[in-house]
Amino acid sequence: MAVTYKKTVAYFTRPRYEKKKDLQENAELTKYTMRKLGNDEAVTTDTLAKICRALNCTVDDIM
DSSP: OOOOOHHHHHHHTSTTOSSHHHHHHHTTOOHHHHHHHHTTOOOOHHHHHHHHHHHTOOHHHHO
16 A cells, blocks of 8 residues: 555645745655655655644644
8 A cells, every 4th residue: 555645735725834935844854755745755764753743633634
């Protein structure tokens, strides 16, 4: 089963995160990691945890 991060896009429209750049800054992610997310490539669980903390959600909300 392939992993996809398409649900993460739904969180970008939340008032606090109007742009991917906002999420990148608030979750302290690199441009490289953002590219990997956009291409549905593998990321670490630490990265997923950072995103979840920044968006105040759970992993299944973004995957």
